[in-house]
Structures are given as structure tokens and as C-alpha cells.
Amino acid sequence: MRATIKDIARLAGVSAQTVSNVVNDRPVVGEATRRRVLDVCRQLSYTPNAAARGLVTGSRKVIGLVVPHIGNPSYGDLIATLTRIAGAAGYSVVVGDTGWNAGPERELLRSLIRQSVDGVILASGNDASGLQALRDAGVPTVLVFNYFEGCDADVFRIDNLAAFRMVTRHLIGLGHRRIGFVRGLMSTVVKAREDGWRSALAEAGLEAGDELISASTFDQHGGHAAVTALLGLADRPTAVVCTSDIMACGAMDAAADLGLDVPRDLAVTGFDDIFVAGMRRVRLTTLRYDRARLAQQAFDRLLQVMAAPPGQSPGPRQSIALSCELVVRGSCGSPAGADPAATRIRTPKEVARP
Amino acid sequence: MRATIKDIARLAGVSAQTVSNVVNDRPVVGEATRRRVLDVCRQLSYTPNAAARGLVTGSRKVIGLVVPHIGNPSYGDLIATLTRIAGAAGYSVVVGDTGWNAGPERELLRSLIRQSVDGVILASGNDASGLQALRDAGVPTVLVFNYFEGCDADVFRIDNLAAFRMVTRHLIGLGHRRIGFVRGLMSTVVKAREDGWRSALAEAGLEAGDELISASTFDQHGGHAAVTALLGLADRPTAVVCTSDIMACGAMDAAADLGLDVPRDLAVTGFDDIFVAGMRRVRLTTLRYDRARLAQQAFDRLLQVMAAPPGQSPGPRQSIALSCELVVRGSCGSPAGADPAATRIRTPKEVARP
DNA sequence: TTGAAAGCGCTAACAG
């Protein structure tokens, strides 16, 4: 059916080895032979079989990328960027969506291992079991966004604590005293964000009671449900800090559904700065980070780890916590008459912990 | 490094073939042997090498999915759904993002062919060259959304003409007489949508001049640019039909940036019904279709084609044009006092053309 | 500069 190296060899009157040399641009082939072989390749539209090649070379030139929710434009952007970067380096990307669930994640990782991917960028995972499975299989892995207690892996993440302290301080500065926290499933990431929220409240002498924390799914429906609950409190919050923009979208809708105005009756903040947040109709105050940079750093490091002799990673583990910038828009009641263009406040800078 | 079937065989004191039988759940193995083998597998955390298996069985259990823009939640949803469906059938999905460009698409398809994917779902492509490449390589392919003149392939698409005629009629019914058309790159899909817009105008005796058509990129920036241009016309439109929700988002912003109110000064419609369209702040009138169904149908058909003897497809080509429903929200100036909940109008029904 | 032989990890087909 599909032409193999032998077919080409036969038709070109050379050996399979010579065809291989031509196809791989090894400069040991005579010009005449070369042209003849390439001609036949084109004629049969020959494409090397990567699986067969991988079997012998030990590298498939494929990496896996596991995310929790492709429908979130934030992850969509990450995937697009990473696909581009990896493609330029000759790697294909297998993308998996876990839907924030452990079962699919486990299956996905098993599948990636079976496929002998050269490495994995893991942007999902609620516990360290997935990472452990990859490690057992000897698959180089880099974590993005998430990380686990005491895990020995390269991590490229957000400085969640600083980011959420910053946004909470911003709300406090605007006069808010009762500030809710809207989160998805618990994880180290969410924990750090909660700690950021908590620490900002603490330093202002404000209460961070458990009733101010509302947990739900990590999408717009979750944000809606969580905020509906918070607004049902007797002493309801005047502001909510959401852990993603899509949750914040749901939060704004929840307020609207109760006849409340954002920002007058409820201030809302998000995280990710997806395109929706910047819409004139939405104007969501949120936290932004450099997704392209995160992707680039993670991939560069993965290349290093993949190049290292099996078993150990090259040099010390890298653990980068990228800082965010606060993007102030209208969803928190910016002072009247202020310039409607987004005001940006940067945190100190990137923090590297070796 | 990674355990192979031979390692297992040696440690369990059986032949490789027996290990293979155990791993593949073939019921020809004694219970005692079975347990012993499985034990060793677990101990070495053995995972079969899919590439090696694929080499001999001829099937990798992988399909490719090519989309033009992962960052668009509409495609994100499609990917997530398809990943789930395919996973349930034992297939992994390799996702590629072309960014609407021919170069990346070509590269992506070459990569998929090299990887010997069992089949491809092509939701991208501006011309038939990609499809041709897949055909030359003997890779079963199903088209989703897009299609090409006279192409002999299974297609699962939207009835674009009917959909855009419907939405344009809706605007005409609301009293609009000058209606712009905002599109991305030209393609058969966009052409059909334009024809829908044009035919609705024609039947109302309205003008469909070229100056009312504004082309740009298929994202929010494109929508912004295109509508900014339309609003710069001396005799500017009072409504714009956009070919995607994210373009419509940009369109709404463009109006706002010029100090115009949607819907009072400009009516805007989209396509896809992504979650943003339903937000209370946005309330975008748009066209909805059943993404999950589209994905399911396309995958089912791909399975059929993959199961068929190489070369021909099983039975006649399928060409399904799924109809849309109009989701009326606030972006076109729904009559005052109307129920703010979305009103839905269904088109006749699904049209199948064999 | 080219060819022949061996083998990557696995399964199909047969033999025992």
C-alpha cells in the first residue's frame, strides 16, 4: 500500500541503505544516485515511517502535552504556542485533555507512554501519581503551572501566592472589606492562590472565614454556582477573587442574574487575561502572565532533559515562578473618570529558586 | 531502560509470545502463567511499545485532528469531545493547529503521515492540497466543517448557506436595510456563508455591494479591524453579520471604541455559540449547532472508513450538512420588553445529501 | 561511495 524504503530501493536500483542515506541527507551519496532516488521518492510520494525509525533510533520526535481543559482559551493559547515551538524543533505534539479528572489523566499518560513519546509537558494533574507513572516509565517530564509537594521535577509555574496577594490588596485598596475567594478543585496551585488571598486579608486585619471560600468546577458554570452561593450569604462579600477568567465570567453572570451590578454591587477579578477579559463589555480586572515565555522555557528545558543520559536530569532541577502583572480594568470599580485604558502594575520580577 | 516483552518473558520463565498473549487478554493462557506474567509486568511497570506493535499490526490506534485555531473555544470544544469519543474507542488523538496557514498545515499533515496515524479528521484547510496529500499516502480522511469543490471525501459540515440566510433574514425582519458581512479568509465555507447573506438580501430587494463585505483574520482582532473599516463608510451599515463569535466579539469592541452602542447603533451577529456569546454582558445573537453530534458522526464514519479495505471507502460517500438554530439574544435589538432569555428558532431539519 | 547483515519490540502463523 504505502511505499517503503525497499520499494524505492528496488525501483531506483540501489540498496535500502542508500535510500536511507539520501532521505536523511547524509552527504555520502553520489549526486547522480541521489537525484535518482529522490525522483522515485517523489513519484511514489514516499514518507518515512516514523514508528519504524523510532523503533531503532529510540526517539519518535514526539512530545506529549497534557492539559486539564482545552476549551479554556488560556490552555488553547498554550497549546498553539507550544505546537509552534516544538514544530520548529522537529517535534510533533500529542495533546491530551483530562477534563480535570484523574481517570482520564491516568489513561492519557498510559497512552503517551505506550506511544513512546520522547517527553511530556504536564500542565494538569491533581496529585503526583501521574508524574510518578511517567518517571517509572523513564519519560522525561516537565511540569507547567502545577507542582506537587516535594516532587523532584522541573517546574515552570506562576508565582501564585504573590499574584493573588497582589490582586486582593488591590481590592482592599479600593475599600473592599469582605472579599470572597472562588476556586476550582483543590490543588497545590489553588492552595497557593488561597494563601495569597488569605495573607493579603491578614495584613489588612480582615477576616478570611471559610464561608468566604466557594469551591466548584473550574469553568464558567463553576464560577456561576460558586458566586451564587456566596451572594446568598447573610453578610455577603462585596468582591470576589476568582482563580480563572472563565470562572470570573460565570461570576459576573451570577451577579447579573441576581440583579446586581458589577462593579457597583460586586467587584470581580480573574486570572489568565484571556481575550474575553479585555472586551469592552466585560472589562475584567485580572492577572496576566507571559504564556509564550512559559511555553518556551518549558520546552527548552524539556529538550535538555531529553538530551541527557537516561535516568538523571542535566544539572540542577529548575523551578521557575513567573510573576504576574495586575491588569486593572472596570470590574472592580476603578475610580470615576480614570483612563479607561488598562492600567498595569508589575510585581517585582521573576523569581528563580534553584 | 524501559522493560520489553523479552525482559518479562525471561523473568517469568515463559516465551515472549506468551507474554504477548497475556498482555492482549487472549484467553489461551493458563491461569497460573497468566498471574505470574502479570506480576512481573507490574513489577517492572511494563507498558507495550505501541510503535513496535503498530509496525506489525499495521494500526497505531492513533488518529490525527487538524484544526485552524485551537484558541477559539469552538475548536477547543470539538477537540475535547473528539478526544473523549476516540479515547473510548481505544484511539489516541494527535491534535494540530494550522493557525489558518497553508505552510503549517502541510507540515502537520506530513508529520501525521510519517507517524502512520490510522486516520485523520481535517477541520482545516483552505484548499484541497492537504486532502490530496492524505489520499496519496492512503490515510483515511474525513472532513469536518470545510469541504472543497468536487472533492471525493466524506464531509460533516454546517449548512452554511441556510444558516447565514436565516440570520440575515432575522436582521432584515428587525428593520435593518444595510447589513455588512464580516469574514475571514476566503474558503468554500466562507463562500457559502456569503451566499446565504447575499440571498437573504436579494430576496428582500436589498443591495449587497462589495463595500459591505469586509475581510480580515478569523479572530477577534480581525473582527475589530473589519468592523472598524465598515463603520468608516460614508453610508455605514446598521448591522453586521460575522462569520464567528470571536470575530463578533471584536466587532462589538470596534463599535464601542467608536462610541457606538450595540445594538442601538449597530446590530451584531456571530456564529458558534461559544460560552462568551451567552454572557449577560455580551448577549450575542448567534448561530448554534450540535458540536458533539458533529464530532460523533465524523468519528463514527472515520472508523468505518478505516475498517474498509485500503483504497476504497465503505459504501457511498457521506455528506452531511447539519442545520443550525438561531439563538436570539440582545445584540440585535430584540423588541423592548421581550423575555431576556434566549429565544430559539429551529431550521427545518438536518439535510443529508448522499 | 555503496551493499549486506543484524536487530529495534512486537505479533502472526504455525508447530509442538
Next chain:
DNA sequence: CTGTTAGCGCTTTCAA
């Protein structure tokens, strides 16, 4: 029920 043999498409020796 289990083991042996052969070979998938390719690259890596090594020899000519």
C-alpha cells in the same frame, strides 16, 4: 496451552 520462527520498516554496524 506454550514455544519457535519470521518479519513489519527502518537504521546501525561493518565489509566491499
